[in-house]
Amino acid sequence: MIRFASFATTLAASALLAVSAASAGFYDAKPVAAPAKVSSITAGVMWKCADGVCTAPASTTRAPIVCEQVVKRYGALTSFAADGKAFDEAALAKCNARAK
Structure with a gap:
């Protein structure tokens, strides 16, 4: 029984760690203006926005x-x-040149 409790605790801790890592996001973007939508899919990547920051998981795109x-x-x-x-200032400026 003690083994099972230990296993269950470890499993629960792993799940919490995975959730917190996923919410941090691989990509972080801060738009100048607050987005109208809280989530969207851009080029197959799900973006979620909250408190002025949009985050997304890793993708295969550079x-x-x-x-x-x-x-x-x-x-x-x-x-x-x-x-x-x-991104440094130059990379961000190059990126922002593509803004709508």
């Missing part, structure tokens, strides 16, 4: 292309990051 797809959907961004690495 980060600069993902950024360009996001600005086409949400407009100019104040910041964009992929896997915790923020």
Whole structure:
């Protein structure tokens, strides 16, 4: 019985860790204007927006292309990051040039 309780506790902790990691997102984008929709699919990637930040899981597309797809959907961004690495000013400016 103790083994089962230990296993159940470990399983529950793993599930909570997976949920918190998923909510953080691989991509983080901060649009200049608050998005009208709280979620959308852009190029097959589900974006969820809350409190001025839009997040999405990892995709096979390169980060600069993902950024360009996001600005086409949400407009100019104040910041964009992929896997915790923020775009520098030049990369963000190039991305924002594609804004609608």
